[in-house]
Every structure is written in structure tokens, then in C-alpha cells.
């Protein structure tokens with residue numbers, strides 16, 4: 001079946017700590033695209049950090065701003081977009097991204113995600129007594145949503161430059177039509 005989507009942008013989705021921002025910034029530089037982080041758009045709109053939005057107004061208020069930020073990107077082009085880890089668990093956000101972007105999920109297992117995030121303090125959902133348990137639970141809940149991405153790239157035991165090259169390759173392929181799934185995708 002022909003792919004009738006108009007792919008102007010690249011969107012990275014996946015769990016907190018999977019590498020969306022670092023990979024996204026590098027890919028954007030290599031493609032000559034602008035890098036956009038939806039958390040940064042939300043913070044600019046609210047005028048306070050994500051952690052304060054969660055603390056002052058609650059997660060639902062954050063999700064509303066996140067949804068608006070994602071919708072605001074639909075008319076733009078030549079962007080690499082890093083989304084927050086919970087964004088595509090809301091179907092309207094994934095639908096919005098798919099209207100204009102190739103959606104690539106960066107995958108890693110719970111232990112690797114925990115290793116990558118355990119010294120960071122800016123993510124309200126992981127500021128818990130047992131963040132590994134939280135990651136395991138959320139990952140199980142979120143995996144079905146992440147698997148709706150156009151492409152899933154396993155980031156575990158792959159150097160970041162390899163992940164960057166794969167993301168870029170998938171995007172370039174998609175401009176020529178069609179999408180595919182990485183053979184080492186999440187299982």
C-alpha cells in the first residue's frame with residue numbers, strides 16, 4: 001500500500017533516558033534540521049521547569065501543555081523533535097506526530113534506562129524510593145504505545161554514533177517512501 005503521509009520532520013519517542021535529546025541533537029545537526037524538545041516548548045509556555053509544573057499544577061496540567069506543544073509543530077518542517085517519554089501514551093499526540101513526521105522509537109530495557117537516569121533529578125516521575133520498579137511498571141504500560149512508532153531502534157549495547165546513523169538512515173529512506181522496522185527492535 002503506498003505511503004500517503006507527507007514526512008517533513010523526524011520525531012523521536014521512547015522512555016525517559018532512552019537518548020532522544022542527545023541522539024536528536026546530533027541527527028538534527030547532521031541533517032541541517034532544527035532540534036526541538038517538547039519539554040522545552042512546555043517550559044517556555046509555562047515559564048517554569050517541568051518539575052515545577054508537576055509539583056504546582058499536577059501531571060494533567062503538564063499533559064495539556066505537552067499536547068498543545070506537539071500540535072503546534074504540525075505546520076512546521078525540517079525539524080528533529082524529541083518528545084517527553086509519556087507523550088505518545090496519548091493517542092492524539094502520536095496521531096499528530098504521524099501526520100508530518102517519521103516517528104522513531106529509541107528502545108532500551110528497564111535496567112539500562114535506570115542506569116542512564118539514576119543520577120539525574122529533573123524527572124518528577126522518577127523521584128521515588130525505587131525508581132527501577134517505577135521504570136519497570138511504566139515501561140510495561142507504555143511499551144504497546146512505543147511499538148506503534150514507524151521504526152523501533154534498540155539502543156542497548158550500541159554506541160550512540162551507530163544509533164545516530166540508524167535514525168538518520170531511516171529518515172532518509174522514508175523521504176524516498178515507505179517505512180520499516182529495525183530487526184533488533186524491542187521484543
Ligand code: S3P
Pocket residue numbers: 014015016017020039050083084085086087122123124125
Ligand atoms: C516524562 C518524561 C519527561 C518529561 C516529564 C514526563 C514521562 O521527558 O516529559 O518529566 O512521562 O515519561 P524525557 O523523556 O525527555 O525525560
